[in-house]
C-alpha cells in the first residue's frame with residue numbers, strides 16, 4: 001500500500017482503485033482492536049485518494065471539518081506505519097493535528113470550523129500573492145452549524161479561489177436533522193443541475209488528448225451521466241414543491257451566496273472525483289462540489305448501523321460485533337442522565353430535553369424514545385441550543401440542555417448574555433466533564449468550573465456518584481436560576497439509585513467522614529465529583545500512616561459551602577483539594593479565594609490538571625498517572641507538606657534555600 005501523496009500521483013486508475021480497496025481493509029482491520037471513527041472514514045476513502053491525487057499537500061491546504069474523517073489522509077501522508085496507534089498513548093491523534101504532520105494544515109475536533117479557517121487561508125494566500133489551492137471538506141451536518149453559514153456568507157466577496165467539498169452522507173452522528181438536510185435532499189433530486197454538469201462536461205472534453213486525466217475523464221463522463229439520473233429514481237413524495245425562488249430544488253443557496261455549485265456526484269466514483277477536482281482547480285470563482293457518500297461503505301455492519309459505527313470501541317473485524325459489557329459494569333453516566341430525565345419529565349410538564357446533535361452521547365435518546373414530544377435535536381448548533389432553551393424558559397418551561405462540557409464552550413456568550421444575565425432557570429447536564437482520553441485535547445472537558453464560576457446567578461454542582469447525580473437533577477428542577485451539573489465520561493460508581501431522588505440544600509457540602517480527633521495530624525480532603533472516591537482512598541492510606549483524615553464531598557462549586565470549607569480548613573493542618581479539572585480557576589482556586597477572604601491560613605495542596613492542553617491517551621488512568629491525579633501522589637504531597645521546614649508566618653511557605 002502506498003503511503004505518500006507522491007506515490008498516489010504515480011498510480012494508474014486501476015491501481016488507485018486497488019489502493020481504495022486496501023485502505024478500506026486496513027481501516028476495518030486496523031481499528032478493530034481499539035476502535036475509532038470507522039464509518040466516516042470508510043465513506044471518504046475515494047475522496048481522500050482523489051484529493052491527494054489532484055492536490056499537493058503540504059503546499060495545497062486540505063481543511064477537514066471536525067476532522068474525525070482524516071484517517072485515510074493520515075495513511076496517505078506518511079503515517080501508515082503508525083496508523084494502528086491511532087487514539088492510543090503516544091500514538092497518532094484521532095483528528096488533524098498541526099504538530100503531528102505538515103500535511104495537517106489545521107487542527108479540529110469541534111464541528112463547523114473548517115469553512116472559516118479555509119477562507120482565512122484563502123484570504124491569506126490572496127494577500128501574500130501565493131497560489132496554493134485551499135480545499136475545505138465539510139459534512140452535511142456541518143451545515144447545521146451557524147459558523148459554517150457565517151463563513152459561506154463571506155466567501156463570495158472575499159476570494160475568487162476557494163474549493164468547498166460538501167461530503168453528504170445524510171448522517172450527523174445520528175441522522176442529520178432540520179431544514180438544511182431536507183434542502184440537500186432537494187438538490188439530490190433536482191433536475192436543474194444539468195446545466196452546471198454540462199459546463200463540467202465541457203471541461204472534460206477540452207482536456208488534451210493523451211493526458212492521463214483524459215482516461216479518467218472519459219470514465220467520469222459516464223459517472224456524470226450516472227449522477228444525472230439520480231433524480232429519476234427518487235420517490236414521488238421526495239419531489240416536493242418549489243422553494244419559491246427558482247423552482248424545485250434549484251441549487252440556489254450556494255449560488256446565491258456567491259459560489260458555483262457542482263453536483264451532486266457519486267463520491268465513491270474515483271475517476272469522476274479526480275476529474276471534478278481537476279476542474280475545480282481551474283476555477284477562478286469559489287466552487288462547492290456536492291458529493292454523495294455512504295458512511296460505512298465497504299463494511300456491512302457499519303452500513304447497517306451508521307450511528308453506532310460513527311465512532312466506537314473494539315469490534316469484530318469480520319462481523320462488526322462489539323463485545324458485551326462486562327457483567328456488573330455500572331451504568332454510564334449518560335444513560336443515568338437520560339433515564340432520570342425521563343422519570344422527571346413524567347412528573348413535571350415544564351421539563352424538556354435539548355441536544356445539539358448528540359442523542360446517544362448525552363443519553364437523551366432515552367427521552368427521544370419515551371417522550372418524543374418533549375425532545376429536541378437542534379443539530380450541531382450549541383449556541384442556538386442554549387438561546388433556544390432561554391426562549392423556552394421565558395415561556396415557563398424548564399429546558400434541560402444535555403451537552404458535552406467541551407461543546408458548551410462554543411456557547412459561552414449565550415450562557416453569559418442570554419441565560420445568566422436574565423437569570424433563566426435552564427438546567428445544563430454537562431457530560432464528558434473530565435477527560436475524553438482517546439479523543440484528546442479537543443474533547444477533554446476540563447474548563448467548565450472556571451468558565452462558569454465567574455458568571456453571576458450560576459448554581460454549579462458535581463455529583464460524587466450516579467445516585468447523587470439523580471438528586472442533583474431533581475434539585476435543579478426546583479431552582480429558579482441557571483443550574484449546571486458536571487459529570488464524567490463512562491461508567492458511574494455502581495451505587496444503587498434511589499427510587500425517589502432527594503432535594504439537596506443548595507451550596508451545602510456533604511461530610512463523608514469527620515475527624516476522629518485522635519490526636520494525630522489532621523488532614524482535610526475535599527474530593528470534588530468523580531474524584532471524591534480518590535479522596536476517600538487517599539484518606540484510607542493516610543489514616544494507615546498515622547493521620548487523622550476528614551473527607552468532604554463539596555457537591556457545589558458555586559455557591560461554595562463557605563461554612564464547611566472554613567470549618568475543616570481551620571481544623572486541619574493540611575487541606576487537599578482534588579478535581580478533574582484544570583487547577584487554574586477551578587474548584588481548588590475557589591477554596592483558596594475563600595480561605596483568603598476568611599483568613600484561613602492552612603496550607604492547601606491542589607490536585608488537578610496543569611495549565612496546559614492534555615494530550616490523548618489509551619486510558620484516562622494513564623493520563624492521570626502522568627499528571628499526578630492519583631491516590632499515591634495525593635498521599636505523597638500531604639506527607640511532603642508535613643516534612644517542610646517550619647513556617648515563618650502561618651500560611652506563607654518558606655523556601656528551603658532561604
Ligand SMILES: Cc1ncc(C[n+]2csc(CCOP(=O)(O)OP(=O)(O)O)c2C)c(N)n1
Pocket residue numbers: 040065066068069109110111112138139140141142167169171172173295310356357358380382407410
Ligand atoms: C461543536 C461540536 N458539536 C458536536 C460535535 C460532535 N460531533 C462529532 S462528528 C459529528 C457529526 C458530523 O457529521 P458530518 O459533519 O456530516 O460528518 P460525517 O461524520 O457524517 O462524515 C458530531 C455531531 C463536535 N465534534 N463538535
